[in-house]
Amino acid sequence: TEFNEFLSKLPEQQQAYVATEEGRKQALTQYANYFLFEKLGYDKKYDQDEAFIATMEAVKRELLGQYALTQEIKDIQATQEECEAYYNEHKAMFVKEAKATAKHILTATEEESKKVLEEIESGVKTFEDAAKEYSTCPSKAQGGSLGTFGRGQMVKEFEDAAFTQKVGEIGDVVKTQFGYHIIKVDSKKEASEVKFDDVKEQIAESMVKEAANKVRSEFIASLRDAAQIENLEAPVVSEPAQAQPQDLPEWA
Numbered sequence: 058t059e060f061n062e063f064l065s066k067l068p069e070q071q072q073a074y075v076a077t078e079e080g081r082k083q084a085l086t087q088y089a090n091y092f093l094f095e096k097l098g099y100d101k102k103y104d105q106d107e108a109f110i111a112t113m114e115a116v117k118r119e120l121l122g123q124y125a126l127t128q129e130i131k132d133i134q135a136t137q138e139e140c141e142a143y144y145n146e147h148k149a150m151f152v153k154e155a156k157a158t159a160k161h162i163l164t165a166t167e168e169e170s171k172k173v174l175e176e177i178e179s180g181v182k183t184f185e186d187a188a189k190e191y192s193t194c195p196s197k198a199q200g201g202s203l204g205t206f207g208r209g210q211m212v213k214e215f216e217d218a219a220f221t222q223k224v225g226e227i228g229d230v231v232k233t234q235f236g237y238h239i240i241k242v243d244s245k246k247e248a249s250e251v252k253f254d255d256v257k258e259q260i261a262e263s264m265v266k267e268a269a270n271k272v273r274s275e276f277i278a279s280l281r282d283a284a285q286i287e288n289l290e291a292p293v294v295s296e297p298a299q300a301q302p303q304d305l306p307e308w309a
Contacts, residue, residue, distance in 0.1 A: 063088050130272050135264035143260055144253050151251040155208055157219045160201035162187055162239040163194040170230040170237040177227060177239070184227060184241050193236065201241070220245070 064075055064084060074080035098104055144151065162184070164170045173191045176182045182190070188201030196203055208216060214233045222228045222242045231238045 060085065060088055126273060126276070129276055130269040133265050133268050133272065135261040135268070137257075139264060140257050140260045141253060143264060144256070148250065151253075151256055153246075153249045153251055155220065155248040156205050156246040157207075157242060158205040158244045159203055159219050160184060160188060160241045160243065161194065161196070161203060161215075162192040162201050163235060164191060164237050164239075165193065167230055167232065167237050170239055174227070174230065174239050184239075187239075205244075215240070 064072075064081075067075060067084070071080075075084045103109055162170070162173055164173065169191070173187050177184050177187050185200030188197050191197075192201055194201070206219075208220065210216075211219065212233045212235070214231055215238060218228050218231045218238075218240050219242055222240065224242050224245055227239060227241045231240060
């Protein structure tokens with residue numbers, strides 16, 4: 058029905074609401090209002106106002122232009138062979154970066170860090186308990202956890218230690234611009250290549266979009282050339298020119 062079609066065109070975030078009884082009633086009221094206001098417009102002959110007619114013509118031009126452009130690019134596709142070729146030529150783009158998950162304890166001095174490290178190594182405190190008690194980093198509330206991070210997200214000294222330490226290992230004290238760190242690495246993932254099958258749809262979508270943009274630009278340029286549209290400077294005259302250039306629709 059027309060009402061169901063109306064519902065299907067509502068924004069996605071509203072779909073769940075209109076699926077409820079209350080939401081459907083509200084949508085039905087809104088739908089009915091469209092017809093009531095439409096009837097009001099015809100009854101008062103607002104459809105014959107010059108301003109309304111001009112607005113409709115402007116909307117028609119824009120929609121027709123958008124539709125024409127859509128028709129010109131609707132058949133653009135990316136073949137499996139083209140996608141594979143793109144993948145092979147841009148393999149550097151399809152790499153999962155190395156990741157590390159780690160905790161740390163930050164102190165102001167090397168001496169403090171060494172004392173904390175001794176307590177952990179001797180079993181007096183767990184790493185997490187020591188972080189909560191001694192660390193000056195806000196991560197102390199999570200037992201020193203920094204979550205998962207990739208290369209380039211931490212300062213170099215910290216990054217080098219985190220990505221070279223063994224999983225589960227507590228390394229030597231590391232100095233950075235922030236202070237002294239005791240680092241424990243919980244897990245690591247090495248950099249890996251993303252398989253073609255995992256990205257072929259994204260590649261196809263990207264290639265189609267790029268090709269469509271190219272066709273769009275060439276199509277508009279050819280239309281402008283055919284219509285002899287030129288970028289002319291206004292001539293110097295004694296009286297100001299009266300005519301104003303017509304605004305091009307957004308799709309142009």
